[in-house]
Amino acid sequence: MANQDAPFGFRPVRHLSGGQIRTNEYKIAANYGTSLFQGQALIAVNDGTVAAGTTSGVILGIFNGCFFTHPTTGKPTFSNTYPASTNASDIVAFVYDDPQLVFEVQGDEIGVVADIFSGFDLVGTGGSTITGRSTQELDTSTTGTSGQFKMIGISKDPNNSDVTVNNTNVYVVSNTAEHTHKLTTAI
Numbered sequence: 001m002a003n004q005d006a007p008f009g010f011r012p013v014r015h016l017s018g019g020q021i022r023t024n025e026y027k028i029a030a031n032y033g034t035s036l037f038q039g040q041a042l043i044a045v046n047d048g049t050v051a052a053g054t055t056s057g058v059i060l061g062i063f064n065g066c067f068f069t070h071p072t073t074g075k076p077t078f079s080n081t082y083p084a085s086t087n088a089s090d091i092v093a094f095v096y097d098d099p100q101l102v103f104e105v106q107g108d109e110i111g112v113v114a115d116i117f118s119g120f121d122l123v124g125t126g127g128s129t130i131t132g133r134s135t136q137e138l139d140t141s142t143t144g145t146s147g148q149f150k151m152i153g154i155s156k157d158p159n160n161s162d163v164t165v166n167n168t169n170v171y172v173v174s175n176t177a178e179h180t181h182k183l184t185t186a187i
Contacts, residue, residue: 009039009134037127
């Protein structure tokens with residue numbers, strides 16, 4: 001059966017050592033011009049804020065929503081997305097930043113079985129304004145010894161575990177050299 005082509009970003013599923021799955025808070029700059037979606041990879045910016053992750057960035061963690069005072073109504077607002085260019089000075093992102101977390105993510109192409117324990121980069125930057133979920137995927141064409149994430153297995157999802165076709169869901173962890181908290185040098 002063909003896998004469903006339904007990317008959902010990075011979804012935390014467990015901790016490698018049995019620890020808790022939790023988020024930490026980071027600032028988003030007022031008027032930051034890019035929308036962020038739940039499950040989207042983020043990078044740390046040297047001014048102390050976070051921004052959308054790209055295929056070449058060192059990953060800080062995965063976005064899980066935010067809080068801010070709504071600029072029009074003045075009401076406290078919790079959202080699983082950050083709307084681009086929100087003019088608020090108190091925007092806080094909730095980020096899964098523990099490098100020991102295991103995430104489930106959809107691969108974009110075929111051929112992941114031969115590449116378990118290889119490194120991969122992410123692909124995509126957008127998300128759905130309807131669901132609030134990221135549409136990032138694992139770029140399975142970038143396999144190698146480096147990459148932002150290391151694949152550690154195939155998902156048990158019965159709708160997306162066929163390794164003979166595109167869009168297989170897989171389990172990944174942050175690659176040590178590509179995670180902000182594991183770097184030995186400044187970003």
